[in-house]
Amino acid sequence: MKTSAKTAGNGSKVKAARERVSVAAPPGPATSKWEYAPAPEAHDYIKLQPRYDLFIGGAWRAPKSGTYSASVNPATEETLCEVAEAGAADIDRAVAAARVAYQKYWRTLSGAARAKYVYRIARAITERSREIAVLESMDGGKPIKESRDVDVPLAAAHFFYYAGWADKLKWAFPNADPRPLGVAGQIIPWNFPILMAAWKIAPAIACGNTVVLKPAETTPLTALLLAEIVQQADLPPGVVNIVTGGGATGSALVKHAGLDKIAFTGSTEVGKEIARECAKLKRRVTLELGGKAANIVFDDAPLDQAIEGIINGIFFNQGHVCCAGSRLLVQESIHDVVVQKLHRRMQTLRLGDPLDKNTDIGAINSKAQLDKISMLVASGEADGCSRFQTECALPERGYWFRPTFFTGVSLSHRIAQEEIFGPVLSVMTFRTPDEAVEKANNTPYGLSAGVWTDKGSKNFKIVRELQAGVVWANTFNKFDPTSPFGGYKESGFGREGGMHGLLPYLEL
Amino acid sequence: MATRIAVRKTYKLYINGEFVRSESGRTISFEHREGVTHIARATRKDLRDAVRAAKAALLGWRARTAYNRGQIVYRLAEMMEDRRGELVEALDRANGRATSTSTREVNAAIDRATWYAGWCDKIEQWLSTKNPVAGPHFNVSSPEPTGVVGIVAPARPSLLGLVSTVMPPLCAADAVVVIASESDPLSAVAFAEALATADMPPGVVNILTGDRRELVPHLARHMDVRALDLWLDDARLGADAADLACANVKRVRRTPPRPPSFWYGDEPASPRWIESFMEIKTVWHPAGL
Numbered sequence: 001m002k003t004s005a006k007t008a009g010n011g012s013k014v015k016a017a018r019e020r021v022s023v024a025a026p027p028g029p030a031t032s033k034w035e036y037a038p039a040p041e042a043h044d045y046i047k048l049q050p051r052y053d054l055f056i057g058g059a060w061r062a063p064k065s066g067t068y069s070a071s072v073n074p075a076t077e078e079t080l081c082e083v084a085e086a087g088a089a090d091i092d093r094a095v096a097a098a099r100v101a102y103q104k105y106w107r108t109l110s111g112a113a114r115a116k117y118v119y120r121i122a123r124a125i126t127e128r129s130r131e132i133a134v135l136e137s138m139d140g141g142k143p144i145k146e147s148r149d150v151d152v153p154l155a156a157a158h159f160f161y162y163a164g165w166a167d168k169l170k171w172a173f174p175n176a177d178p179r180p181l182g183v184a185g186q187i188i189p190w191n192f193p194i195l196m197a198a199w200k201i202a203p204a205i206a207c208g209n210t211v212v213l214k215p216a217e218t219t220p221l222t223a224l225l226l227a228e229i230v231q232q233a234d235l236p237p238g239v240v241n242i243v244t245g246g247g248a249t250g251s252a253l254v255k256h257a258g259l260d261k262i263a264f265t266g267s268t269e270v271g272k273e274i275a276r277e278c279a280k281l282k283r284r285v286t287l288e289l290g291g292k293a294a295n296i297v298f299d300d301a302p303l304d305q306a307i308e309g310i311i312n313g314i315f316f317n318q319g320h321v322c323c324a325g326s327r328l329l330v331q332e333s334i335h336d337v338v339v340q341k342l343h344r345r346m347q348t349l350r351l352g353d354p355l356d357k358n359t360d361i362g363a364i365n366s367k368a369q370l371d372k373i374s375m376l377v378a379s380g381e382a383d384g385c386s387r388f389q390t391e392c393a394l395p396e397r398g399y400w401f402r403p404t405f406f407t408g409v410s411l412s413h414r415i416a417q418e419e420i421f422g423p424v425l426s427v428m429t430f431r432t433p434d435e436a437v438e439k440a441n442n443t444p445y446g447l448s449a450g451v452w453t454d455k456g457s458k459n460f461k462i463v464r465e466l467q468a469g470v471v472w473a474n475t476f477n478k479f480d481p482t483s484p485f486g487g488y489k490e491s492g493f494g495r496e497g498g499m500h501g502l503l504p505y506l507e508l
Numbered sequence: 509m510a511t512r513i514a515v516r517k518t519y520k521l522y523i524n525g526e527f528v529r530s531e532s533g534r535t536i537s538f539e540h541r542e543g544v545t546h547i548a549r550a551t552r553k554d555l556r557d558a559v560r561a562a563k564a565a566l567l568g569w570r571a572r573t574a575y576n577r578g579q580i581v582y583r584l585a586e587m588m589e590d591r592r593g594e595l596v597e598a599l600d601r602a603n604g605r606a607t608s609t610s611t612r613e614v615n616a617a618i619d620r621a622t623w624y625a626g627w628c629d630k631i632e633q634w635l636s637t638k639n640p641v642a643g644p645h646f647n648v649s650s651p652e653p654t655g656v657v658g659i660v661a662p663a664r665p666s667l668l669g670l671v672s673t674v675m676p677p678l679c680a681a682d683a684v685v686v687i688a689s690e691s692d693p694l695s696a697v698a699f700a701e702a703l704a705t706a707d708m709p710p711g712v713v714n715i716l717t718g719d720r721r722e723l724v725p726h727l728a729r730h731m732d733v734r735a736l737d738l739w740l741d742d743a744r745l746g747a748d749a750a751d752l753a754c755a756n757v758k759r760v761r762r763t764p765p766r767p768p769s770f771w772y773g774d775e776p777a778s779p780r781w782i783e784s785f786m787e788i789k790t791v792w793h794p795a796g797l
Contacts (some may be wrong), residue, residue, distance in 0.1 A: 022761065049515065176780075272754050279750035287757065463791050464652075473793040480641035484649045488787045489734065490757045498639055498649060501787050504574065506781060 041144045043134045051082045055227035057097035058237025064089040074141035075354050075363040075398040080163045086243040088252045094241040095258040098183040098210040101238030106210050111167030118163035118206050120233035125156040137354040139221040141363030142317050144355050155198035161481035162202040176508040177345040180208030182260030185253045189266045190216035190365050191320040197223045199496045202368045207505040210239045217246040218366045269489050286504040287493025290419040291447030294440035295325030300333045301452035307341045313476040319423040323448035332429045346403050364399040374420035380406045380415040437465045446488030450476045521548045522700035524561035525710025530554050540601040543674045547693050550718035552726045558714035562683035562733050565711030570681040578628035584706035585621040598695040617671040624675035631782050646795045653785035655734035659686040662739035664783040667690035668771045676781035685714045693717040728752035735785050764782040
């Protein structure tokens with residue numbers, strides 16, 4: 001494994017980490033150790049400019065604020081380039097450009113013409129897919145096999161799907177008169193940068209709105225590449241504006257008087273603030289917020305598939321997933337065997353260079369997020385839960401966290417209630433189906449859930465009782481542009497994907 | 509012949525299928541052409557009781573078949589028709605005189621209840637999709653109830669506004685706590701009496717009368733209330749409620765005052781009003797051997 005060579009001199013750190021591990025279960029039969037030769041994806045053709053400006057009105061404009069901040073590769077801690085920080089004056093300019101574009105061009109275009117532009121974007125993403133995937137992994141730390149096989153193809157598919165709706169809106173909402181809202185402000189998180197940009201921009205512009213999108217502070221680069229694609233697709237200037245920056249930029253966008261709508265994906269904490277601001281301004285808003293999904297495994301589940309589902313549920317994208325299956329609810333009678341199988345499977349996960357095609361677990365997105373994960377894991381230990389971590393070595397530079405699970409977790413523990421947003425699983429047990437549902441729903445969140453059982457009628461019943469916007473039955477973490485995604489309760493409101501995903505961008 | 513002495517009614521709150529006085533013993537005096545009536549003035553405690561009853565009723569209400577819920581809502585329309593005289597009289601009293609408007613309003617309210625009764629077993633079909641995902645998965649999306657919905661009914665038309673706002677969440681299989689018109693609460697109590705005889709399970713609809721300034725903030729901040737439907741003339745009160753509602757990410761519909769004619773139009777009969785108090789659930793299952 002590539003990373004083991006890098007960390008040869010780092011034995012003491014690894015050893016120290018091992019000593020803290022309390023063994024949650026007897027390890028299963030020894031797995032054969034496969035060594036993989038490094039298989040790095042080429043990235044020498046990615047030509048980054050030293051500095052990126054704001055994409056406003058179809059052109060690159062230096063920020064009036066004059067400030068730039070570094071975008072860092074979390075796997076190496078190296079600065080990739082500098083990115084503009086938009087201030088209030090820049091937001092003003094972007095919203096004005098979006099307004100002009102809405103009134104002058106986009107609103108007057110036929111749906112069929114809008115569709116053609118959106119199709120162009122979909123095609124261009126596919127054509128430049130590898131470049132986007134590599135850049136995504138460099139900027140955010142996610143394994144190349146995920147950015148290449150999940151994020152980028154899904155992003156293209158989203159544009160392709162919504163392009164087709166642009167001239168069919170009247171058929172989507174019979175007995176109504178669907179009209180665009182105007183200018184939408186959109187704020188997206190750092191865990192799926194290009195995919196979230198697609199989820200936001202595609203339905204909005206297909207419905208005839210224009211947008212000002214703010215990517216996350218730590219992962220702006222693929223959105224800027226998307227800006228280039230928008231430019232190359234010859235979209236009328238100002239239909240898509242991309243303004244980079246941190247929390248202050250986002251706040252300035254949310255508060256801007258010239259918007260007709262805010263769409264936000266991010267933490268529940270920030271989401272509530274945005275909801276308050278929008279309530280004050282009487283502004284339409286849709287929110288896709290945090291989650292603490294229960295992944296329920298019954299004793300009649302297809303166990304080997306369930307183990308794969310648990311692994312995928314919590315370790316996909318380092319657990320930086322709002323719908324991650326971060327609470328494993330196992331029927332008591334199979335607890336030990338599940339924990340043992342999980343333990344064994346986790347040892348085969350390869351952590352390291354995100355650009356290596358064999359890597360399963362990439363880098364934690366930022367130092368701040370690493371600190372947060374470490375803090376919550378420490379709280380799990382302080383609460384007396386048993387921690388298990390894989391024994392893989394960590395690269396010397398960059399932000400990393402070993403795949404982790406806790407047993408002996410009870411509902412009141414912080415690691416059972418709070419969103420960790422990292423590769424950390426809390427294992428709990430239940431005896432009856434009613435108890436499973438009760439525990440699964442015992443959270444203010446309601447984004448997603450998983451159910452594992454081979455018994456059809458039980459599956460239907462549990463699926464119905466779970467308070468979650470997306471339920472994966474005998475599978476986990478599946479996404480598709482035709483499939484609506486969004487939360488119940490404090491996980492937000494509004495749907496993205498499918499026909500339901502048009503509603504947040506239309507007046508009926 | 510001596511004039512007959514009328515037997516006057518005690519106007520109570522309707523909580524968990526029972527008619528109760530406010531736990532505080534407080535009332536609001538309401539003058540009308542036949543004298544003074546004392547309307548129960550609900551408190552924060554009464555409101556909490558109502559929310560608790562609604563939450564407890566949710567599971568059972570949803571567990572009934574859509575067909576059965578439709579029958580119960582239709583039965584409510586029947587009970588309203590049966591009590592049309594009483595409903596008209598309640599509106600007349602509040603207006604201070606008998607008017608044809610009262611009859612028109614009651615007719616519209618009964619017709620609206622009938623209209624929504626039919627939606628109970630259709631809304632799920634209307635909003636559901638089977639999604640053609642690009643992979644070996646069976647994937648469907650369908651609406652489910654949001655939970656406890658708090659309603660602040662429009663001041664006027666008091667009965668038609670109340671019925672038009674209570675029906676959509678009922679069709680969604682939500683349970684509701686509604687604060688009735690403050691200026692004209694008599695018809696709300698008469699409506700509660702129709703509810704009580706309509707086979708509606710206790711707690712599914714709870715009706716409070718009282719001072720809105722006192723009650724609305726508590727409704728807006730209650731953590732078991734999942735959605736708010738606000739029809740307030742007082743913009744400030746509405747703004748404060750919308751702000752408090754963010755604490756648990758309530759779904760808020762806040763509508764500025766509408767003229768009475770609005771309530772007789774098509775919009776309050778839109779099934780999109782039902783959708784406002786539903787959540788879309790998407791379910792994935794592998795499809796393969």
